Amino acid sequence: MTTDSIALPFPATRPATRIWPKGLAGHLVMVLLSALSLFPLYWMVISSLRPANAMFETSLWPATATLANYRYTLRAIPVAQMLGNTVVVSTCVTLIQLLTAILAAYAFTRWRFRGEKLAYSLVALTWLVPLQVVMIPNFLLVADTGLLDSLTALVIPHFASALAVMMMTQAMRAFPGELIDAARVDGSSDWGVLWRVIVPNLGPTLASLAILIFISTWNEYFWPLLLSRSPENTMIQIGIQMFMTAEGNQWGPLMAASTMASLPILALYVVLQRQVIQSFMRSGLR
Amino acid sequence: MFRASNVTPWLYLLPVLLAVIVWVYEPLGQAAWLSFYEWDMLPDTAKRYVGLANYRNLLALPKLWQALGNTAIYMLGLLPFAVVIPFAIAIHTQDLPAHFRNIYRVMIFVPMIVAPVVAAAVWRWLLDPAHGLLNRAITSLGFHPVGFLSDPHVAIWTIIFITGWKLVGFATLIAAAANAAINPALIEAAKLDGASSWAVIRHIRLPLLSSTALLLVTMSLLLGAQWSFVYISALTDGGPLGATTNIYYLLWDFGFSSGAVGWSAASAVLLFLLFALLAVGLVRLSDRLSFHDN
Numbered sequence: 183m184t185t186d187s188i189a190l191p192f193p194a195t196r197p198a199t200r201i202w203p204k205g206l207a208g209h210l211v212m213v214l215l216s217a218l219s220l221f222p223l224y225w226m227v228i229s230s231l232r233p234a235n236a237m238f239e240t241s242l243w244p245a246t247a248t249l250a251n252y253r254y255t256l257r258a259i260p261v262a263q264m265l266g267n268t269v270v271v272s273t274c275v276t277l278i279q280l281l282t283a284i285l286a287a288y289a290f291t292r293w294r295f296r297g298e299k300l301a302y303s304l305v306a307l308t309w310l311v312p313l314q315v316v317m318i319p320n321f322l323l324v325a326d327t328g329l330l331d332s333l334t335a336l337v338i339p340h341f342a343s344a345l346a347v348m349m350m351t352q353a354m355r356a357f358p359g360e361l362i363d364a365a366r367v368d369g370s371s372d373w374g375v376l377w378r379v380i381v382p383n384l385g386p387t388l389a390s391l392a393i394l395i396f397i398s399t400w401n402e403y404f405w406p407l408l409l410s411r412s413p414e415n416t417m418i419q420i421g422i423q424m425f426m427t428a429e430g431n432q433w434g435p436l437m438a439a440s441t442m443a444s445l446p447i448l449a450l451y452v453v454l455q456r457q458v459i460q461s462f463m464r465s466g467l468r
Numbered sequence: 469m470f471r472a473s474n475v476t477p478w479l480y481l482l483p484v485l486l487a488v489i490v491w492v493y494e495p496l497g498q499a500a501w502l503s504f505y506e507w508d509m510l511p512d513t514a515k516r517y518v519g520l521a522n523y524r525n526l527l528a529l530p531k532l533w534q535a536l537g538n539t540a541i542y543m544l545g546l547l548p549f550a551v552v553i554p555f556a557i558a559i560h561t562q563d564l565p566a567h568f569r570n571i572y573r574v575m576i577f578v579p580m581i582v583a584p585v586v587a588a589a590v591w592r593w594l595l596d597p598a599h600g601l602l603n604r605a606i607t608s609l610g611f612h613p614v615g616f617l618s619d620p621h622v623a624i625w626t627i628i629f630i631t632g633w634k635l636v637g638f639a640t641l642i643a644a645a646a647n648a649a650i651n652p653a654l655i656e657a658a659k660l661d662g663a664s665s666w667a668v669i670r671h672i673r674l675p676l677l678s679s680t681a682l683l684l685v686t687m688s689l690l691l692g693a694q695w696s697f698v699y700i701s702a703l704t705d706g707g708p709l710g711a712t713t714n715i716y717y718l719l720w721d722f723g724f725s726s727g728a729v730g731w732s733a734a735s736a737v738l739l740f741l742l743f744a745l746l747a748v749g750l751v752r753l754s755d756r757l758s759f760h761d762n
Binding site: 205207208209211212213215216218219220222223225226229237238240281282283285286288289290292293295296297298301304305308310311312313314315316317318319320321322323339341342344347372397400401403404407408419420422423425426431433436437439440443444447448451455458459462463 | 637641
């Protein structure tokens with residue numbers, strides 16, 4: 183087929199009047215945005231490797247590199263313990279939120295029942311309540327149970343996530359009903375159908391939710407700030423804050439602590455970039 | 469059906485419902501209740517019923533109005549980062565080869581997964597008045613150093629910039645995904661009809677992108693000021709002179725620095741009502757706009 187037979191009032195594409203080759207402006211914009219995104223982190227790593235007497239140098243590549251800032255940081259705060267705490271809390275929260283979301287989503291997809299809409303709304307509307315609105319009662323509740331300044335205190339406010347329940351419900355609703363019916367004919371109980379038929383087939387959703395929950399718990403700042411007291415019982419994000427004081431900043435150790443806190447997540451990202459980006463995109467902006 | 473099935477779903481829902489009631493709804497009620505009392509959170513001091521006094525005092529407090537004004541600045545100030553720049557970039561760079569797009573994608577997403585405290589630390593270092601890289605560049609050009617975090621007129625914009633820095637790449641990916649989902653046949657048809665590239669953007673792309681744009685607007689209006697909390701807490705403590713205090717930080721300050729639980733609770737209730745009103749309005753708007761998609 184040719185387009186010759188059609189009389190076009192205008193040429194389909196305008197003649198190139200650009201000074202630049204096509205796409206160069208686009209590349210330029212993206213290179214700039216990429217540089218803006220990455221440079222602060224590059225500067226963080228570079229600064230963490232500078233010896234104290236070269237901290238204020240502005241060269242983009244350190245003339246001499248040293249691990250002195252790391253050694254100092256490791257002595258000043260219990261970094262290993264804090265990182266360990268962060269791993270434990272993030273893992274627990276991820277597993278618990280996945281579990282509670284699986285159970286709730288199963289209830290919402292498997293049965294039609296009275297109060298279903300109300301229950302779903304109760305979960306979905308939790309994002310309407312900002313953390314700062316409920317922080318004092320939550321703080322008092324944790325204080326009453328005597329759990330202040332413990333890792334448990336950092337896990338228990340995170341037993342359920344609206345986002346996890348909603349994403350899981352969506353995934354289960356898309357699950358083919360014939361498979362469930364077939365399993366029921368075979369005599370499986372509701373419980374058995376959930377764990378033997380549905381969950382093993384939700385791999386991608388589970389993985390994507392796990393990534394999302396793990397990273398956001400790792401980066402959590404508000405709860406540890408509220409509920410932790412001693413360095414041994416808190417998460418690495420609070421450790422970073424300890425080097426930012428009104429009296430003065432210890433830039434080298436601050437950058438070393440920030441680098442150590444970020445490395446696990448950045449390593450995860452390097453290995454699983456595509457999945458990480460997808461998890462966040464699927465969740466919207468929460 | 470068995471009667472048992474009326475109970476079964478609730479058993480599966482129990483953990484989640486218990487969690488949201490214990491950690492969200494009961495505390496919401498308790499905040500409302502505490503807002504009528506005067507109390508400093510010490511277990512051995514008594515709560516004193518003061519009626520609406522907390523609300524009256526609060527509304528007469530210049531600090532509250534300053535914080536509310538700042539909250540509006542945070543919300544609106546984030547819109548360029550969450551909406552305008554991302555869509556401009558997404559539309560502008562849609563023709564780049566897929567190979568390059570993927571590389572850029574991986575790089576511009578990185579700030580999103582960086583911990584807010586880390587972002588705060590790194591920017592604090594880059595923006596330091598005496599030794600920070602940015603001020604070194606500014607002074608080497610012969611200008612006075614800028615007190616990015618200490619100048620009352622600048623600090624709030626610095627916090628907005630850092631919040632936006634974490635967000636802009638991710639928002640660009642969302643915008644690009646929405647833009648890529650537009651049926652190319654529509655664009656081709658318009659071009660065949662002689663539409664200029666601006667007309668294509670104005671009359672085809674933007675209307676089709678409006679529901680995604682509204683999602684991003686909703687998110688940044690509702691959550692933007694909350695995202696800034698970490699940077700305010702870690703970088704300025706709400707200062708200088710309250711210039712960076714938004715309503716979320718004010719609540720924190722009342723509750724845990726000043727120990728004025730009643731005031732904090734009263735402002736929490738006010739904040740919740742404002743927040744819910746805004747949310748309902750935005751959801752209504754998005755319901756109306758989503759007809760564009762069909």
